[in-house]
Amino acid sequence: MRLLIVEDEDAIRTAFARALATGGTEVRTAASLTEARQVAADFHPEALLSDLKLPDGSGLDFASECGVPFILMSGYAAFDDAVAALRMGCVDFFTKPVAIKDLRRALERLNHRLRSDGLQVVEAGAAGLVRVQAASVGLVRGGFTCRTLVWADAAQAQARYDEIQGILPGEAGRVVVAELLQALPAGRLVINRGEGWMTLWLDGAVDWHGLEAERRAGIEAAAERVIWRGDGVLVECSDD
Amino acid sequence: MTDRAGHPIAVWTGDLLWPRDLAEAPIIDARAVTSLGVWVHGWLRQRPDVIVLAGEALRGRLAGLGVRCYADLDEIQHGSVGVSASERALLWGDA
Numbered sequence: 069m070r071l072l073i074v075e076d077e078d079a080i081r082t083a084f085a086r087a088l089a090t091g092g093t094e095v096r097t098a099a100s101l102t103e104a105r106q107v108a109a110d111f112h113p114e115a116l117l118s119d120l121k122l123p124d125g126s127g128l129d130f131a132s133e134c135g136v137p138f139i140l141m142s143g144y145a146a147f148d149d150a151v152a153a154l155r156m157g158c159v160d161f162f163t164k165p166v167a168i169k170d171l172r173r174a175l176e177r178l179n180h181r182l183r184s185d186g187l188q189v190v191e192a193g194a195a196g197l198v199r200v201q202a203a204s205v206g207l208v209r210g211g212f213t214c215r216t217l218v219w220a221d222a223a224q225a226q227a228r229y230d231e232i233q234g235i236l237p238g239e240a241g242r243v244v245v246a247e248l249l250q251a252l253p254a255g256r257l258v259i260n261r262g263e264g265w266m267t268l269w270l271d272g273a274v275d276w277h278g279l280e281a282e283r284r285a286g287i288e289a290a291a292e293r294v295i296w297r298g299d300g301v302l303v304e305c306s307d308d
Numbered sequence: 309m310t311d312r313a314g315h316p317i318a319v320w321t322g323d324l325l326w327p328r329d330l331a332e333a334p335i336i337d338a339r340a341v342t343s344l345g346v347w348v349h350g351w352l353r354q355r356p357d358v359i360v361l362a363g364e365a366l367r368g369r370l371a372g373l374g375v376r377c378y379a380d381l382d383e384i385q386h387g388s389v390g391v392s393a394s395e396r397a398l399l400w401g402d403a
Binding site: 222226229239242243246247250282283286 | 323325326327342343345346347349
């Protein structure tokens with residue numbers, strides 16, 4: 069299991085990394101969300117252990133971006149924080165100081181979930197797209213690949229594009245993905261890629277009739293089918 | 309690089325789907341561009357007098373935006389006004 073630990077206190081971060089890098093678990097660490105995003109871009113963690121409150125943001129928000137099973141810790145946790153985290157799918161929530169043995173037990177439960185969970189259907193109504201819960205890369209059952217791209221600024225958007233070059237179906241696919249990633253300053257793009265086809269869901273409200281009208285025209289010209297909704301856009305591309 | 313009249317030519321190549329610095333000149337040779345992102349529309353809008361050499365598909369797209377496009381250097385007619393400033397503003401939606 070690839071585990072990313074995000075903790076701004078050096079001593080705690082080091083101690084957790086040393087204690088949890090056992091039994092086949094590969095550990096990387098970060099002291100901030102900015103560093104965590106950089107590490108995650110290369111490391112592709114399968115699980116996350118994070119402080120709730122970090123100097124540059126919320127560990128819960130980052131966990132939502134990653135889309136992997138996660139455990140949160142906090143020295144200031146209120147009941148509401150724990151409830152919010154558990155509703156977001158948090159495997160466990162600890163108030164500091166947390167014992168290593170408790171973390172190990174939680175990671176065992178997380179690892180079990182990782183190995184037994186498969187696909188989670190999201191936006192099952194009109195979009196019917198699938199987001200992988202257990203991992204963000206790789207071939208999954210059904211013969212297609214799922215990726216969720218998350219970005220917080222233009223540089224990250226281009227970095228996400230560079231990461232998935234290998235699965236894009238030719239020029240049309242590259243055009244559609246590039247334009248969707250530039251349509252929002254920060255956002256989430258779900259991609260399902262199968263044999264000869266690709267379906268994408270851009271999650272978010274874009275003013276497609278205003279400044280983005282030319283981008284909309286570019287996407288429609290490259291795609292097979294586009295469904296424009298107030299809360300996002302569904303795009304279908306083929307390899308032809 | 310210049311044309312026979314000595315006008316500088318900037319050559320664009322490859323995939324231009326993401327914002328980057330672009331070579332500038334009165335004539336842009338975009339015949340080797342494989343993909344052009346919408347962000348380039350803004351770049352061209354800021355340079356209304358630029359002339360673009362492009363393949364057929366790209367010529368059709370850029371011509372619809374009021375950009376003077378040609379298939380090759382021999383077709384360029386310097387000094388002629390294909391689209392007036394007011395017509396260009398109408399096409400861009402700036403009017």
